[in-house]
Amino acid sequence: MTTLKELSHREERFTGGHRLCAGCGAAIVARQVLLAADGPVVIGNATGCLEVATTLYPYSSWKVPWIHNAFENVAATISGVETAYRAFQEKGRLAEKWHFIAFGGDGGTYDIGLQALSGALERGHRMLYICYDNQAYMNTGIQRSGATPKGASTTTAPAGKVIPGKLQPRKDLTAIVAAHHIPYVAQAAPHNFMDLTRKVEKALAVDGPSFLNILAPCHRGWRYPPEDTLKVTRVAANTCFWPLYEIVNGEYKLNYKPRKKLPIEDWLTFQGRYAHLFEGDGEPELVAEIQADVDRAWEDLLIRCGELPPRECRDEKKK
Amino acid sequence: MAGPSVQSLKLPLTGNDAAAYAMKQVNPDVVAAYPITPQTELMQTFAEYVHDGEVDTELITAESEHSAMSACVGAAAAGARTMTATSANGFALMWEVLYIAASLRLPITMTVVNRALSGPINIHCDHSDSMGARDAGWIQLYAENPQEAYDLLLVALKAAENHDVLLPAMVMYDGFIISHTMEVVETLPDEAVREFVGPYKPAYAMLLDKKPFTVGPLDFHDYYFEHKRQEIEGMLHAPAALAASAAEFEGLTGRSYGPLETYRADDAEVIMVALGSTAGTARYAVDALREQGHAVGLMKLRTFRPFPAAEIAAALGGAKCVVVCDRVVSFGAFGSPTFAEVRSALYEVPERPLVINYIYGLGGRDTGPDLLEQAFEEGLRVASTGEIKEHVGYLGVR
Ligand SMILES: Cc1ncc(C[n+]2csc(CCOP(=O)(O)OP(=O)(O)O)c2C)c(N)n1
Ligand code: SF4
Ligand SMILES: [Mg+2]
Numbered sequence: 001m002t003t004l005k006e007l008s009h010r011e012e013r014f015t016g017g018h019r020l021c022a023g024c025g026a027a028i029v030a031r032q033v034l035l036a037a038d039g040p041v042v043i044g045n046a047t048g049c050l051e052v053a054t055t056l057y058p059y060s061s062w063k064v065p066w067i068h069n070a071f072e073n074v075a076a077t078i079s080g081v082e083t084a085y086r087a088f089q090e091k092g093r094l095a096e097k098w099h100f101i102a103f104g105g106d107g108g109t110y111d112i113g114l115q116a117l118s119g120a121l122e123r124g125h126r127m128l129y130i131c132y133d134n135q136a137y138m139n140t141g142i143q144r145s146g147a148t149p150k151g152a153s154t155t156t157a158p159a160g161k162v163i164p165g166k167l168q169p170r171k172d173l174t175a176i177v178a179a180h181h182i183p184y185v186a187q188a189a190p191h192n193f194m195d196l197t198r199k200v201e202k203a204l205a206v207d208g209p210s211f212l213n214i215l216a217p218c219h220r221g222w223r224y225p226p227e228d229t230l231k232v233t234r235v236a237a238n239t240c241f242w243p244l245y246e247i248v249n250g251e252y253k254l255n256y257k258p259r260k261k262l263p264i265e266d267w268l269t270f271q272g273r274y275a276h277l278f279e280g281d282g283e284p285e286l287v288a289e290i291q292a293d294v295d296r297a298w299e300d301l302l303i304r305c306g307e308l309p310p311r312e313c314r315d316e317k318k319k
Numbered sequence: 320m321a322g323p324s325v326q327s328l329k330l331p332l333t334g335n336d337a338a339a340y341a342m343k344q345v346n347p348d349v350v351a352a353y354p355i356t357p358q359t360e361l362m363q364t365f366a367e368y369v370h371d372g373e374v375d376t377e378l379i380t381a382e383s384e385h386s387a388m389s390a391c392v393g394a395a396a397a398g399a400r401t402m403t404a405t406s407a408n409g410f411a412l413m414w415e416v417l418y419i420a421a422s423l424r425l426p427i428t429m430t431v432v433n434r435a436l437s438g439p440i441n442i443h444c445d446h447s448d449s450m451g452a453r454d455a456g457w458i459q460l461y462a463e464n465p466q467e468a469y470d471l472l473l474v475a476l477k478a479a480e481n482h483d484v485l486l487p488a489m490v491m492y493d494g495f496i497i498s499h500t501m502e503v504v505e506t507l508p509d510e511a512v513r514e515f516v517g518p519y520k521p522a523y524a525m526l527l528d529k530k531p532f533t534v535g536p537l538d539f540h541d542y543y544f545e546h547k548r549q550e551i552e553g554m555l556h557a558p559a560a561l562a563a564s565a566a567e568f569e570g571l572t573g574r575s576y577g578p579l580e581t582y583r584a585d586d587a588e589v590i591m592v593a594l595g596s597t598a599g600t601a602r603y604a605v606d607a608l609r610e611q612g613h614a615v616g617l618m619k620l621r622t623f624r625p626f627p628a629a630e631i632a633a634a635l636g637g638a639k640c641v642v643v644c645d646r647v648v649s650f651g652a653f654g655s656p657t658f659a660e661v662r663s664a665l666y667e668v669p670e671r672p673l674v675i676n677y678i679y680g681l682g683g684r685d686t687g688p689d690l691l692e693q694a695f696e697e698g699l700r701v702a703s704t705g706e707i708k709e710h711v712g713y714l715g716v717r
Contacts, residue, residue: 042526044393055536065526068535069392070415076386079379080351080393080401081526087348087377087399094527116389119382 001198007035011063018061019053023226025216025233026050026132028190030103033130034064036200041099042085044078046108047071049139049218050132072112075120075129078102082125099204100127106147107137110173121180121209128203131173132216142221146171149241151283151290152273154221159276164283169293177211178247184210186246186255189233195244195255202246215242223272232270239267240298245305254305261298264291323573327505334462334497337469337504338404338430338490339364343374344512345476348399348519351379351390355409356442357494358432362404384409388416388427395425396534398525400480403427406494407434410448414455420487421456422550423535424522426479427487429457430472433595433646434494435682443683444494446594450623450647450656456550458488458557459624461594465502466574468492471621473515474564474576481560482522486553493596495683511571557625578627581634583609584616589698590635590672592618592643592661597679597686601644604691615695620657628664635661636668639702642694644714646680654711673701679714690714 013034020027026049034041043066045051051068054061069077078100088094104113109131117129136154137143144157150169153159157166178185183206188196196214203210215233219226236242237256241264244256268274268287277283302308332340339361342350350369352362369378379394381387384405395401405413410431420427436447449459460475462468468490475488492498507515524530538546558578565576582602584590593601598619608615618634620627635641643662645655653659658676665671677694680686694714701707 040529042397052537055533057536057538057542060531060533060536062533063531065528065530065532066534067393067396067526069389069419073386073389073416076381076389077393079386080349080390080395080399081397082393083349083351083377083379083390084394084397084399084401085527087375087394088527090375090377091348098527115382116386119386122382123379 001201002036004194007197010035010038013063015061015063019056020049021220021226023219023229024049025134025190025218025229028229029130029132029214029216032190032193032196033101033200036197037099037101037204039099040096041101042067042078042081044069044074044081044100044102046074046102046104046113047139048105048108050103050105052139071108073116074102074104074108075113075117078127079120079123079125082127100125102127102129104129104131105138106131106133106135107145110146110171118180121177121182121211124208126208128200128210128212130212130214132214134216134218134221135170136218136221138218138221147173150293151268151277151286153276154273164276164286174213181250182209182211183207183249184246187213187242187244189215189237189242189244191230191234192237192244192256199246221273223275224270235262235267235270238262239264239294241267241294243298243301245301252301252304252306254301254307257307264294323571325507325511325571327507327572329503330506331501332465332469332504333360333499333501334465334468334492335361335432335499336364337465338472339368340506341469341472342402343368344507344509345400345402345473345516346374346513347376347402349377349379349391349394349401350403351381351387351394351401352403352405353381353384353387353409355384355406357434357498358404358406358409358430360498361430361432384412385416388413388420391427392416392420392423392425395420395427396423396525397527398521400519401427402429404430404432406432407436407448410452411436414452417452417455417457419535422546424485424550424553425487426485428472428476428479429487429489430468431489431491432494432498433491441682442494444496444646445681445683446491446645446647449489449491453624453656456486456554457624458486458561460488460490460622461620462490462492462497463596463598463619464497465500465504468497469504469506470568470572470574470576473512474561474568477516477564478557478560480519481556481564483556484553484560485522486550486557491595496596505572507571515567515571554625558627561622576621578622578630579634580619580621582617582619584618584634586614587616588614588639588702589695590616590618590638590641591691591695591698592620592641592657594620594623594657595646597644597646600686600688601691604688604695607688608692608695613695613699615699626660631661631664632668635665635672636670638672640698641665641672641674642677642698643674644677644679644691644694648678648681658711673705673707675701675707676711677714678711684715686715
């Protein structure tokens with residue numbers, strides 16, 4: 001794997017000067033991914049914060065070929081580019097190996113773009129799809145998405161007098177993608193940049209579709225100080241709210257296990273979007289539910305990764 | 320007219336076969352499509368060409384038409400010659416991306432097998448699908464029969480790729496009526512088609528040219544209008560590009576394709592305007608009425624976008640009444656799209672004909688010569704009395 005020192009010598013192909021907010025997680029993810037993706041690459045970008053804030057005509061932050069088509073179709077668009085590439089290769093018009101990377105926000109991936117993503121994965125295009133997950137439609141002003149976690153307040157699921165924010169759990173997109181049985185699927189976060197770099201390299205090395213779900217905090221939507229973006233993803237990993245793991249040809253592997261699993265309150269109290277859960281009498285039952293959801297998902301993951309025996313086996317022993 | 324310079328091969332082909340055969344001879348880099356009646360057989364036929372190794376095309380069997388058109392945009396932006404086909408609801412699902420393809424100036428060519436838009440759901444012919452996208456920035460040509468379905472796809476492709484144009488093009492023909500009707504089609508030899516379309520040369524560096532190139536950036540009030548103005552300019556160049564492409568094609572085949580075609584219209588007092596397969600039925604009606612001594616004629620409109628207003632004014636200017644037949648309804652509008660635009664094109668004609676509109680054949684309702692004769696008779700009455708009873712009428716509806 002490329003070392004930090006080597007990375008520091010690589011050309012920056014996602015440049016500064018864009019209009020993403022200072023401290024935007026998506027910007028860190030884009031830069032990190034492009035540093036890790038060595039060689040010729042075409043980027044596809046779904047409509048969303050990353051797209052609008054980096055290509056305000058006549059400016060562009062991308063020193064690589066880049067295409068934006070619409071909100072819900074980046075997977076289809078990049079599959080068209082990759083197919084053109086294959087056609088050119090067959091005809092001997094292109095010899096070099098290119099990479100194809102699609103960036104979609106959580107809205108563009110979990111929700112409106114899910115069908116296009118599923119189709120492209122099933123067709124088997126050699127592309128890396130990256131969902132930069134900031135857990136809401138940020139570009140249009142922090143509306144709830146299928147990625148918004150239970151309990152969070154958004155502009156379309158606000159913490160109201162009766163309903164305390166979003167009540168539904170978020171979709172497990174990583175598992176949905178894994179169900180397509182593609183060669184490489186992983187969850188990552190930018191605070192662990194060596195893990196992220198390694199995952200991008202692994203994903204680009206496979207001969208087929210690969211997928212990374214990367215937690216990309218938005219301080220505007222999550223309500224924490226902009227300088228704490230990497231702290232907040234670290235807390236996400238340490239509370240096991242956002243585990244770092246990978247699925248290589250169907251085999252689960254845990255990439256990070258906190259020495260001490262922190263209580264979910266550490267994640268919730270870090271962010272203003274959960275403030276209503278702790279104001280006045282608070283919502284202790286909802287907080288307990290969120291903790292139970294996280295515990296269950298974490299245990300499931302440990303079992304899948306072979307870190308814990310399956311529940312039936314443990315129940316057997318108890319008998 | 321010069322005779323054909325290339326020996327043609329006569330084949331029995333349906334409209335769908337003919338379009339698929341033209342695509343096979345073009346041998347595009349990428350095709351992306353999704354099944355929908357009555358287009359499906361076209362793509363099935365093309366898929367056979369791909370799987371039998373008769374073309375080098377990479378076929379993307381997309382999971383929807385939205386993705387099919389999106390993939391076409393990606394492929395075309397990468398520098399690939401890209402084609403597709405669809406109908407009705409599938410066409411509607413492409414809508415958002417149709418505009419994007421045009422604004423990105425990607426000369427994708429598409430066959431649209433005309434079918435009524437839902438609802439209610441229906442699989443038969445009318446023009447509500449393609450007519451709805453008349454403002455999307457695509458060249459739009461309506462074919463009358465399988466021969467034109469074959470020919471116009473080639474003519475359109477070459478015009479679309481013209482560097483002065485760089486706009487996508489769609490070629491329409493009537494669902495089932497043409498798509499599933501077998502006729503003898505004169506086809507060119509493969510080499511003649513390949514030579515006619517030539518290798519695809521994009522006008523500027525594309526995504527796979529290694530040059531950092533940002534396609535589809537955010538474009539606000541400070542530039543958007545200029546980019547739209549450039550797109551308009553591309554469309555303004557389309558008539559010349561279509562004419563040049565058609566002239567070269569005529570050299571090969573002897574078949575001539577202008578934006579419109581007239582039939583017994585020179586001395587006609589009443590001229591019907593029709594698109595697609597109905598033009599054939601109208602010719603039959605014209606002959607029958609001429610037998611009876613009525614001065615009637617036909618103008619078949621082939622090119623709907625760019626709309627040939629000047630040619631229409633010249634073709635219809637001498638008539639007393641123009642009867643515009645359209646296989647589409649534009650709810651709440653003053654008449655159908657072709658009516659509104661033909662009537663507008665005639666505004667400055669010195670002796671302006673009266674113009675009436677008939678909406679016909681929605682959802683595949685059969686429209687035979689009797690119905691068209693009925694429309695002609697009303698046109699003759701208007702021509703002789705100078706009085707329009709109703710601007711918009713409906714043919715063959717209970
Ligand atoms: C078809 C369509 N519907 C809605 C929109 C409006 N829209 C643009 S960006 C966006 C939200 C993007 O959210 P996400 O994908 O999570 O990216 P983020 O802005 O959070 O980075 C929406 C709803 C659109 N552009 N296209
Ligand atoms: S609103 Fe959020 S996602 Fe959008 S640029 Fe700002 S920090 Fe990034
Ligand atoms: Mg988002």
